[in-house]
Amino acid sequence: MERRSNWYDHPEYYEAIFGTDTVREMDFLDAVSGRYGTGGKLLLEPACGAGRLVEEAVRRGYRVVGYDISEKMLAHAKGRLTPAQRRRVKLYPSRMETFYRPELEGRVDLAFNLVSTFRYLDSEQAALEHLEGTRRLLSPEGLYVLGFHLTDYGRERPEHERWVAQVGQDKVVCNTHEGVPDRRLRRSAMRNRLRITGPEKDLLIETHWYFRTYDLTQARRLFRRAGFQPVALYDFDYRVDEPRKGAGDRLDTIFVLKRINKNPSPSGRGTG
């Protein structure tokens, strides 16, 4: 058996597992943008990975800006687009903590970051820098749609999820473990194993990292500090007509964030 240590060096296997919800996620983003935002055509995907959502968005007529730290994921994202689509997409190598493009300032209609990627930001400062940087790029009525799992600090057992997919003749089995959360260090140890087997293949890709942890109070406090207010919360079921009422008890959470207007109108009625 061959062994590797970073699943983002293997975009085709990553996408086989995470690509299955792409159309549903983009349907949801379309609907959310129309309902709470501008419904406009300029989208931004921080940490866009191998470009499954970038491709789906540009197919629907959006212009899309994406960025990621992984050159291999970005190369896969570029490679999947037609020449005509490439003219409406800009992809950059960049980190969530520092991404900035002056030509985007105040112009983005909808930014989105799903599947817990936000939790890679490993400190309050890094998360704040990312949120403030993204906020700066949004148009006044623009939205940042942020989906990640909140943490139950009372959990005493590791969690486990398993998915299976097919790539050509190869079978891909994906197992993800999230360790018991460390409330003081605000993180959980993560482990992902992708086992790929086929006629000419026997490969194990094992990846280890930490995810930052948030309960609802910690998330809300951070958003407020960054100048955002949640205008709606959803589950990962992506049903736009079923926003969560109250805090809810599910941990998979999509925050629809809007900029807090720090300059109230002359009548004194701001949105924040």
Ligand SMILES: C[S@@+](CC[C@H](N)C(=O)[O-])C[C@H]1O[C@@H](n2cnc3c(N)ncnc32)[C@H](O)[C@@H]1O
């Ligand atoms: C779970 S994947 C999500 C990819 C894509 N957004 C999607 O939904 O398929 C996480 C991505 O985040 C990228 N990433 C991790 N930390 C990052 C950081 N600090 N800045 C930019 N990208 C980062 C990884 O390279 C990877 O492509």
